[in-house]
Amino acid sequence: MVPISQILPVRTVRPESRKGQQYLRLFASIREIGVIEPLIVYPQERTGKGEQRYTLLDGHYRLDVLKELGRTEAFCLIATDDEAFTYNHKVNRMAPIQEHFMILRALEHGVTEERIAATLSVDARAIKLKRDLLVGICPEAVALLKDRKVTAKALRELKRAVPMRQIEMAELMVAANNFSTDYAMCLIAATPEKDLVDTDKAKVLPGVRAEDIARMEREMELLGKDFLMIEESHGKNTLNLVLAVAYLRKLLDNASVVKYLSQRHSDILGEFQKLAEAPDLRASS
Numbered sequence: 001m002v003p004i005s006q007i008l009p010v011r012t013v014r015p016e017s018r019k020g021q022q023y024l025r026l027f028a029s030i031r032e033i034g035v036i037e038p039l040i041v042y043p044q045e046r047t048g049k050g051e052q053r054y055t056l057l058d059g060h061y062r063l064d065v066l067k068e069l070g071r072t073e074a075f076c077l078i079a080t081d082d083e084a085f086t087y088n089h090k091v092n093r094m095a096p097i098q099e100h101f102m103i104l105r106a107l108e109h110g111v112t113e114e115r116i117a118a119t120l121s122v123d124a125r126a127i128k129l130k131r132d133l134l135v136g137i138c139p140e141a142v143a144l145l146k147d148r149k150v151t152a153k154a155l156r157e158l159k160r161a162v163p164m165r166q167i168e169m170a171e172l173m174v175a176a177n178n179f180s181t182d183y184a185m186c187l188i189a190a191t192p193e194k195d196l197v198d199t200d201k202a203k204v205l206p207g208v209r210a211e212d213i214a215r216m217e218r219e220m221e222l223l224g225k226d227f228l229m230i231e232e233s234h235g236k237n238t239l240n241l242v243l244a245v246a247y248l249r250k251l252l253d254n255a256s257v258v259k260y261l262s263q264r265h266s267d268i269l270g271e272f273q274k275l276a277e278a279p280d281l282r283a284s285s
């Protein structure tokens with residue numbers, strides 16, 4: 001714990017920011033259960049009087065809330081690097097499905113929906129919607145999307161399809177790295193009637209005729225299969241390239257090989273060296 005009086009923020013929290021939803025939600029959460037994510041601070045050199053001060057790298061809203069609540073100490077992590085970007089770029093926002101499981105765990109431990117709503121500064125009805133977020137979605141599709149930033153509306157679109165189609169849709173969303181509501185609606189529009197849960201509910205797209213939707217279904221089915229085949233072959237090709245580049249690097253570590261190529265095939269040597277110096281292909285695949 002670090003005394004708040006010793007923490008020096010590097011920016012101020014504007015009055016209008018305190019009226020925003022993010023700030024109000026954070027305020028309610030800290031008021032109800034305290035700080036969950038610690039502040040990140042970097043120790044400054046001691047003053048002439050031997051006093052210790054800390055530069056705040058991450059957590060300006062949290063610090064401001066603690067001050068507003070009259071707290072005198074803050075739970076902090078002491079950094080060894082004074083670059084705020086080092087910490088900010090590693091922040092992972094909770095995916096909707098992860099949020100759903102978090103709420104379920106809280107309910108299982110006896111926390112009421114009203115208490116969760118107060119903590120998150122949202123309406124209790126929103127908690128009920130998050131609680132029932134995955135009702136009607138098969139476990140296999142959930143497993144594919146659990147760490148993705150898929151929208152709640154997109155998940156509701158998934159519920160309109162039968163389990164096997166849900167899995168296909170989830171695979172296509174992952175392959176395309178597109179988890180938007182619009183893409184989910186397009187996938188539903190391209191889903192045959194036999195793969196929909198409620199076949200009585202017509203698939204209506206403004207300005208699109210029924211025969212156009214039928215043609216879209218056929219084309220999307222073929223496109224989806226081609227897309228998944230390309231993704232699979234891309235993975236295999238990338239692996240082969242990684243292995244080939246690793247072998248090239250090993251060859252270029254041999255002075256005799258480099259000497260031979262430089263004397264007889266200098267153009268090939270140049271290309272080999274470019275490949276060997278390229279970034280790791282696995283990092284971008």
